[in-house]
Amino acid sequence: EAQVTQNPRYLITVTGKKLTVTCSQNMNHEYMSWYRQDPGLGLRQIYYSMNVEVTDKGDVPEGYKVSRKEKRNFPLILESPSPNQTSLYFCASSLPGASWELFFGEGSRLTVL
Amino acid sequence: GENVEQHPSTLSVQEGDSAVIKCTYSDSASNYFPWYKQELGKRPQLIIDIRSNVGEKKDQRIAVTLNKTAKHFSLHITETQPEDSAVYFCAASMDGTASKLTFGTGTRLQVTL
Numbered sequence: 001e002a003q004v005t006q007n008p009r010y011l012i013t014v015t016g017k018k019l020t021v022t023c024s025q026n027m028n029h030e031y032m033s034w035y036r037q038d039p040g041l042g043l044r045q046i047y048y049s050m051n052v053e054v055t056d057k058g059d060v061p062e063g064y065k066v067s068r069k070e071k072r073n074f075p076l077i078l079e080s081p082s083p084n085q086t087s088l089y090f091c092a093s094s095l096p097g098a099s100w101e102l103f104f105g106e107g108s109r110l111t112v113l
Numbered sequence: 114g115e116n117v118e119q120h121p122s123t124l125s126v127q128e129g130d131s132a133v134i135k136c137t138y139s140d141s142a143s144n145y146f147p148w149y150k151q152e153l154g155k156r157p158q159l160i161i162d163i164r165s166n167v168g169e170k171k172d173q174r175i176a177v178t179l180n181k182t183a184k185h186f187s188l189h190i191t192e193t194q195p196e197d198s199a200v201y202f203c204a205a206s207m208d209g210t211a212s213k214l215t216f217g218t219g220t221r222l223q224v225t226l
Contacts, residue, residue: 031212042119042202043157043216050212058213059114090156100145100211104156 002027006091006105013081014113021076021108023091031094032074033058033102034066036087043090049074050096081112115140117205119217126193127225134220136203137185145206146179146186147214152199160201161188164209193224 004025013019025032033048035058045058049068063085065077074093078085088109092102116139126132136146147162163170163177163186170177174193179186190197200221204214 033212035216040122040218042218043204043214045213045215048212059215094211096210096212100147100162101159102147102149102157102211102214104158106156 002103004091004093004103004105006089006108008108009106010109012111012113015082016080019078019081019110021078021089021091021110023074023076023105024072025074025091025093025103026072027093027095027103028071029093029095029103030071031096032068033092033094034064034074034076035090035092036060037090037107038087046076046089078110081110083112086110086112115143115205115207115215117203117215117217119203119220121220122218123221123223125223125225128193128195130193132190132193132197132222132224134188134201134203134222135185136187136205136217137183138205138215139184140205140207141181141184142207143184143205145209145211146177147204147206147211148177148188149202149204149216150199151202151219157202190222193222195224195226198222198224 034046035043047066091105144165149157151157203217
């Protein structure tokens with residue numbers, strides 16, 4: 001089954017404790033991206049990657065890191081989480097071409113105390 | 114950068130009525146406009162998209178119209194059904210792809226019986 005898998009789905013952590021949210025897709029998609037969703041703000045892009053070893057900042061990259069060492073994986077790293085990073089995070093992937101449909105993961109709800 | 118405004122933030126219609134959601138964008142260079150639907154607790158999913166070389170696109174009960182001169186585009190849902198209840202996001206991109214989408218803030222559509 002074609003899918004984008006995120007882990008963990010839910011996480012409560014404390015300020016400053018490094019964490020990683022993993023994202024994996026099995027569709028051989030070149031493009032992957034991370035968004036955060038906050039009430040009243042819609043979806044805002046954090047980072048994206050057009051291919052292996054190619055990453056770029058989105059609109060709200062501060063406080064986040066990413067890496068793309070393999071095509072299928074695109075982890076989101078919070079080196080020192082702060083309460084303002086409490087949010088619902090979505091990973092998405094796509095196969096660039098005529099159709100640029102984004103396939104989203106199920107989301108990861110992160111709470112930073 | 115691009116700014117996308119979406120209205121209304123909430124919309125309640127009776128089953129069978131039509132619903133219209135409007136978005137405006139700021140950058141005249143934007144040329145790709147997708148719409149995503151997010152059911153409660155679920156991931157966003159693409160429902161329709163339009164490119165700047167087309168003024169209107171239809172897919173069964175949903176349609177999108179684009180007015181490049183006024184820099185706005187709209188989602189039209191006819192004969193609404195309870196399963197249309199969801200949050201709808203519009204988005205815009207300047208490079209014809211979904212690599213750097215700017216999303217609107219979302220419209221919560223409630224279809225009542």
